[in-house]
Amino acid sequence: MIESYCITPPFLSTRNLEDFKTTLFKSFSTHRPSRACLRAPCAPPDLLACFVELCKTFAITSYLNLPLLSSSIDQALQYGFFGVHAKGHALAELPSIPPTLSSFYSAHSAQEVQQALDLGAHFCTLSPIFPTPHKSPPLGLDYLDQLTPLQKNRLFALGGIVRIEQVKLIASKGLRGFASVRYFL
Template identity: 35%
Template structure:
């Protein structure tokens, strides 16, 4: 499983992309990003399926993994490595029971949520927002991130408001990796 979890984890938001989808993904690949989450909440199921298929094709030939946000059906049908569940999604254990081959990540915003996700069988979590980021609530900060890393035994990805300048401080907390949207677009 860990071979699919990379240090840097790009979450898509094509509305923020500076280039067409395929070109932007290739630019991220050129920068060494090898883990992607397709998170395009505004798409209809058929549009999401088409974009997921496109992402899979673009990643072909790279040692890259990809996950679909919240849509287990799309993840299974397109052959994604896994699914990433928002904090208020279906339980991790329900997905793992029906689709044990899928890697399942979970968004967490507190230590209690992180512990619950681990107990349910999540393979990894994202913990956010670490720093201030638009429309994501109060930042949890590096101290809370450190506490989560200490309390859970599964990989933790820091997410939210992380800039290139902040990466060294974030990595000092012992996180498995860093996830982001804007961080990887430039």
């Protein structure tokens, strides 16, 4: 089976700590993702520590995605995250990620995937693959056929993935994995 990458919705970080922990515990227990990313407009210290601890409990590789990549890097290093997830606007900042942190980049085209990998990103998400509320039109499954085997080995499809049938379609394209928000919640 391909790898799975759970990305939290931004609103989750606005809940109280107990609700945050309960929601993630249920998600991680049910779906057992290989990786998880805390995506938040801001994240208080207790939330960051809780996320890292839950990921360790379930042997999940933890990533952090804050509005600014520099903040993600600082907080990831301080709280023990495995890596950071850079937003699309942070492409030029990828070389600033320390080698001690793993990195994801949010790409929206095959060209951006290659640029991010060339700049040192370890992995990319490519989105949207399927229709997603409030996002641009989907790239579609056939779009993935233009990617090289090397790119596919470092790529997680994202966008509109809410059912196991879609995960199987992604797997048939030879990608490393899939990422989703709604699939895991």
